[in-house]
Amino acid sequence: MSLNKNILGLIFANMHEDVIPELTRQRTMGSVLFGGRYRMIDFVLSSMTNSGVDEVGVVTKSNYQSLLDHLGSGREWDMARKIGGLHLLPPFSNVTSGMYRGRLEALYGISDFIKASAADYVIMSDCDVITGFDYDAIFEAHVKSGADITAVYARSALDLDAAAHSNVFGIDGDGRVTSVLIDPRISGECNVALNTYVISKSLLMKIISEGAAQGHYSFAKTILQDRCSEFKIIGYEHKSYFSKITSIKSYYDANMAILSTENRKALFRDDNPIYTKIRDNPPAKLAIGAKVRNSLIADGCIIEGTVENSVLFRGARVAKGSVVRNSIVMQDTVIGKNCTLDSVITDKVVKITEGKVLTGSSNYPIYIGKGAQI
Numbered sequence: 001m002s003l004n005k006n007i008l009g010l011i012f013a014n015m016h017e018d019v020i021p022e023l024t025r026q027r028t029m030g031s032v033l034f035g036g037r038y039r040m041i042d043f044v045l046s047s048m049t050n051s052g053v054d055e056v057g058v059v060t061k062s063n064y065q066s067l068l069d070h071l072g073s074g075r076e077w078d079m080a081r082k083i084g085g086l087h088l089l090p091p092f093s094n095v096t097s098g099m100y101r102g103r104l105e106a107l108y109g110i111s112d113f114i115k116a117s118a119a120d121y122v123i124m125s126d127c128d129v130i131t132g133f134d135y136d137a138i139f140e141a142h143v144k145s146g147a148d149i150t151a152v153y154a155r156s157a158l159d160l161d162a163a164a165h166s167n168v169f170g171i172d173g174d175g176r177v178t179s180v181l182i183d184p185r186i187s188g189e190c191n192v193a194l195n196t197y198v199i200s201k202s203l204l205m206k207i208i209s210e211g212a213a214q215g216h217y218s219f220a221k222t223i224l225q226d227r228c229s230e231f232k233i234i235g236y237e238h239k240s241y242f243s244k245i246t247s248i249k250s251y252y253d254a255n256m257a258i259l260s261t262e263n264r265k266a267l268f269r270d271d272n273p274i275y276t277k278i279r280d281n282p283p284a285k286l287a288i289g290a291k292v293r294n295s296l297i298a299d300g301c302i303i304e305g306t307v308e309n310s311v312l313f314r315g316a317r318v319a320k321g322s323v324v325r326n327s328i329v330m331q332d333t334v335i336g337k338n339c340t341l342d343s344v345i346t347d348k349v350v351k352i353t354e355g356k357v358l359t360g361s362s363n364y365p366i367y368i369g370k371g372a373q374i
Helices: 040-050 065-071 103-109 111-116 135-145 201-214 219-225 248-257 261-267
Strands: 007-012 055-059 085-089 121-126 129-131 149-158 167-171 177-182 188-200 233-237 242-244 291-293 306-308 323-325 340-342 344-346 357-359 366-368
Touching (some): 007 040, 040 055, 040 129, 103 111, 103 219, 121 135, 121 201, 135 149, 135 188, 135 233, 149 167, 177 219, 177 233, 188 201, 188 242, 201 219, 242 248, 248 344
Parallel strands (some): 055 085, 340 357
Antiparallel strands (some): 167 188
């Protein structure tokens, strides 16, 4: 894929952190770990790279040290460039904007950066959706439709909890967005917003200026919902595999889902590869007597016990006699001898000492915080 138009990509790294506070207490949404070796931001940033978007700004707010460490110069995404490339945009880029409360205020805070870009269009995305976007097709549809704003959505079934952290579009027969429900209390199959938008730079700058003058801070409420009839907002249906993170359970389910070969192939496609930071670990090591079934085992792992239906991140260790089932074991976690973990999420650098038994369920997985020792 390769976009021919000059497009600026904007990725909001801190949006939606309230849905998984356990995992975002010390990091941004974009730097939450996923799938054994990735971060959430890898999916949207890789999609931009694959589509030829060679100027990307990553909008941060707080707790972004791990994000800075992960992204570095952007070399892994081919973003280490003298012209364009990857730009990390911390808060207070505009000294009058303060700590932003919503997307519109965040855009005002980086308005000088947007204005300085030579781009004609802007693609805005968040980090709460695990998928590979085809920005070529989205942009082509935007130009062809003559839309003021193209809003990406997917048809998906929502329960009450997921809907309470989602925006839902009403779309007419011509594909135009006619209504926007923000965090509704509904359930069933809906047009779920994937928080990805295409807009011309000139219109975006006008919206930013008007929003700042009127004290507005929410793009979804002020623009998509309140001015839905004023702007021509066209929906673009994303039909590829995706997972939207709306809770710790949905995060757990999204990781467990890619244990399926079919889902994994749908997410990690040859024509839209997902890039991430390289860590020079040795290959995973399975000791004599170790048993592994239906699991993702990242490089650097050492397994002496049993692992079933689980995702193990880089450098995780499972000692002899221990059993790990239906669990997510993050980077550099050490599980001592003769332990049993079932439906557990361990954050990074957790140490579980010998003989411990931790049992959750698929509906209520146990979470163990970063650096904890049990």
